Amino acid sequence: MSKIDEIYTRIAEADRPEVFITLRPQADVAAELAGALASGGPLAGTVLAVKDNVDVAGLSTTAACPGYAYTPAADAPVVAALRAAGAVVIGKTNLDQFATGLVGTRSPYGAVRDSRRPGRISGGSSSGSAVAVALGFADIAIGTDTAGSGRIPAGLQGLVGIKPTVGAISTDGVVPACASYDTVTIFAAGLPLANRAMAAMATAQGPRPFGSSVPLAAPERPVVAVPAELPELDKAWRAAFAESVSRAEAAGFVIKTIDLSPFLAAAKLLYEDALVAERHDAVGDFLDSADPSAAGLDPTVSGIIGGASGFSAVDLLRARRRLGGLRAEAMGEWGDATVLMVPTAPAHPSISDVAADPVGVNSRMGTYTNFCNLFDLCGLAVPSGVVPENDGSQAQFGVTFLGAAHEDAVLVDVAARFLGVPDVGATWVETEESIELAVFGAHMRGGPLTHELSERGARWAGEIMTTPAYRLVALGTTPPKPGLIRDPAVGRSIRGEVWRLAPAALGEFLAALPEPMMLGKVEVTAGETGPARWIVGFGCAADAGAAGTELDRDRW
Numbered sequence: 001m002s003k004i005d006e007i008y009t010r011i012a013e014a015d016r017p018e019v020f021i022t023l024r025p026q027a028d029v030a031a032e033l034a035g036a037l038a039s040g041g042p043l044a045g046t047v048l049a050v051k052d053n054v055d056v057a058g059l060s061t062t063a064a065c066p067g068y069a070y071t072p073a074a075d076a077p078v079v080a081a082l083r084a085a086g087a088v089v090i091g092k093t094n095l096d097q098f099a100t101g102l103v104g105t106r107s108p109y110g111a112v113r114d115s116r117r118p119g120r121i122s123g124g125s126s127s128g129s130a131v132a133v134a135l136g137f138a139d140i141a142i143g144t145d146t147a148g149s150g151r152i153p154a155g156l157q158g159l160v161g162i163k164p165t166v167g168a169i170s171t172d173g174v175v176p177a178c179a180s181y182d183t184v185t186i187f188a189a190g191l192p193l194a195n196r197a198m199a200a201m202a203t204a205q206g207p208r209p210f211g212s213s214v215p216l217a218a219p220e221r222p223v224v225a226v227p228a229e230l231p232e233l234d235k236a237w238r239a240a241f242a243e244s245v246s247r248a249e250a251a252g253f254v255i256k257t258i259d260l261s262p263f264l265a266a267a268k269l270l271y272e273d274a275l276v277a278e279r280h281d282a283v284g285d286f287l288d289s290a291d292p293s294a295a296g297l298d299p300t301v302s303g304i305i306g307g308a309s310g311f312s313a314v315d316l317l318r319a320r321r322r323l324g325g326l327r328a329e330a331m332g333e334w335g336d337a338t339v340l341m342v343p344t345a346p347a348h349p350s351i352s353d354v355a356a357d358p359v360g361v362n363s364r365m366g367t368y369t370n371f372c373n374l375f376d377l378c379g380l381a382v383p384s385g386v387v388p389e390n391d392g393s394q395a396q397f398g399v400t401f402l403g404a405a406h407e408d409a410v411l412v413d414v415a416a417r418f419l420g421v422p423d424v425g426a427t428w429v430e431t432e433e434s435i436e437l438a439v440f441g442a443h444m445r446g447g448p449l450t451h452e453l454s455e456r457g458a459r460w461a462g463e464i465m466t467t468p469a470y471r472l473v474a475l476g477t478t479p480p481k482p483g484l485i486r487d488p489a490v491g492r493s494i495r496g497e498v499w500r501l502a503p504a505a506l507g508e509f510l511a512a513l514p515e516p517m518m519l520g521k522v523e524v525t526a527g528e529t530g531p532a533r534w535i536v537g538f539g540c541a542a543d544a545g546a547a548g549t550e551l552d553r554d555r556w
Contacts, residue, residue, distance in 0.1 A: 076173025148369025215457020
C-alpha cells in the first residue's frame with residue numbers, strides 16, 4: 001500500500017469529517033506525490049495540509065465562512081514555496097472562523113475535536129491543521145498565529161509548532177485577522193521536519209528580514225526565564241510545568257524567575273481593548289453586509305469582530321501607547337534571559353465547557369500566548385509530557401519558548417537541547433550570508449574559550465581536519481591557547497571544528513581578537529579522505545609560532 005493509500009484509508013477509518021473543509025481527490029494527490037518524489041527536493045514526498053485561510057490555487061478559501069468563499073488562481077507564496085521544495089497539498093483544513101479563537105469550535109463546518117480525546121477541544125484557531133498532523137493525515141501543516149493559533153493547538157495535540165518573528169515569513173495570500181500581528185506557522189511531529197518546512201517557507205519572503213547580525217544559536221548556558229506565578233493552572237498542570245523546568249535545568253539551562261504581570265496585562269489588550277479594531281478592518285465590511293444565517297457566520301466571532309467597530313482612532317492610539325509601556329516593563333523583567341519559557345496552554349477544556357462559556361474559556365486559553373505577537377516575540381511550542389486529568393485520562397502538556405524578534409534560530413537551538421534532538425542542522429533563519437569559521441584548540445566545544453563563539457550566536461557545524469600541512473604550538477598567552485601554523489614541509493593534519501556565524505558577529509569577533517592570534521584562510525577537509533577546501537580560520541603570527549612549544553595533540 002502506498003503512502004497516499006495509507007493516509008486516505010486512515011482518514012476514512014478515523015471518521016473525522018470536521019478536520020478538512022476541502023479534501024483533494026486521492027488520485028490527484030497520489031499523482032502529484034509521485035512527481036514530487038521524482039523531482040526531489042528537501043521536502044520531497046511530504047504531505048501538506050493547509051489552513052483554510054491560506055490560498056491554494058484552485059481550492060476554495062473560506063476562512064471557515066461559506067459566504068466569504070473565493071477560489072484563488074495562485075498559491076499563497078508560502079504554499080508555493082513548500083510545493084517547490086517537494087511538499088504535496090492534501091487539502092484545506094478547518095479553523096475558528098476568520099482565525100478568531102483559540103478553541104477550534106467556532107466553525108459552521110463543525111467543532112474540531114481533540115485527536116486523542118474526542119470530547120475535548122483541539123485548540124485553535126489552526127484546529128484542523130494540528131489535528132491533521134496528530135492523526136497522521138499529513139506530515140506537516142500550515143497554520144496561522146495572531147494570538148496563539150499556531151501554538152495552542154500544537155500544545156494540546158503534542159506537536160511542534162513554530163511561530164516566527166512577525167514579518168519573517170510572507171503573509172501574502174492569507175486572509176488577515178490582525179494584519180499587524182499575523183504570522184504563518186508550521187505544525188510537525190518533530191523539530192527537524194518543522195525546521196526544514198520553515199526553511200522552505202522562508203524562501204517565499206524574498207529579501208530576508210534578518211540582516212547580517214542575527215544569532216544562529218543559543219549561548220552554551222542559556223538563561224531561561226520562567227513565570228514566578230502560574231495563573232489559570234491547576235495543581236496537576238503546575239506540576240507538569242515544574243517537571244519541564246527540571247528538564248530544562250537537566251539540559252544545562254540556567255533558570256531565573258520573573259514577574260509575568262506586564263505580559264499578562266498586555267495579553268488582555270488584544271481582545272479587550274482597541275487593538276481588536278484590526279479584526280474589523282480585516283473582514284468587518286463583509287460581516288456588516290452579510291446575512292448571518294446565509295453566510296454561515298459564527299455568532300461568537302461576529303460579536304467579537306462587530307464589537308471592534310466601536311473603537312475610535314484615539315482609542316487605538318491610546319491602546320498602542322499602553323502596549324508600548326507594558327512592553328518596556330516586560331522587557332525590564334526579561335533582563336538578561338536568553339528566552340522565556342511558559343506553559344503553552346493552561347488547561348484542556350471540554351467542548352461542552354466552551355459551549356457553556358465560549359468567551360471566558362477562550363480568554364483563559366490565551367493567557368500565555370496573547371502577548372507574544374504584541375511584543376514582537378518569536379515562539380516555538382514543543383511537547384513536554386502529559387497531565388493526569390480527574391477523569392482518569394491524560395492531557396498533552398507543552399511548553400513554549402519565546403525569544404526576542406529575529407532570534408528565531410536561538411529558539412530552535414534551545415528547543416533542540418530541551419527535546420534532546422542531537423543535531424537539527426542549519427536553522428531555518430540561516431542564510432548563505434553566514435560564514436564558516438575553522439577553530440582549533442581552546443575554541444573547540446568544551447574548551448575554555450568556546451563561550452567567545454557561543455555568546456556571539458555562533459552555531460557548531462561539525463568536525464574538520466586540516467590538510468597535512470599544519471603545526472600546532474602552545475602559545476605563551478593568558479589564558480593558554482594553541483596557535484596554528486601552516487608549514488607544508490613538516491606539517492600534519494590537525495583536528496578542529498567548524499562553526500557558522502553571522503557576518504556582523506565575525507567582525508565583532510575579529511575586532512576583539514588578541515595578539516598574536518589572527519584570522520586567515522585554512523585548508524581543511526571533512527575527514528581523512530574528504531576533498532580539500534579553504535575557509536576562514538584561526539592562525540597565529542609567525543614570530544609567536546616560532547617561540548611556541550610544539551604540540552603533538554589536537555585537543556586543548
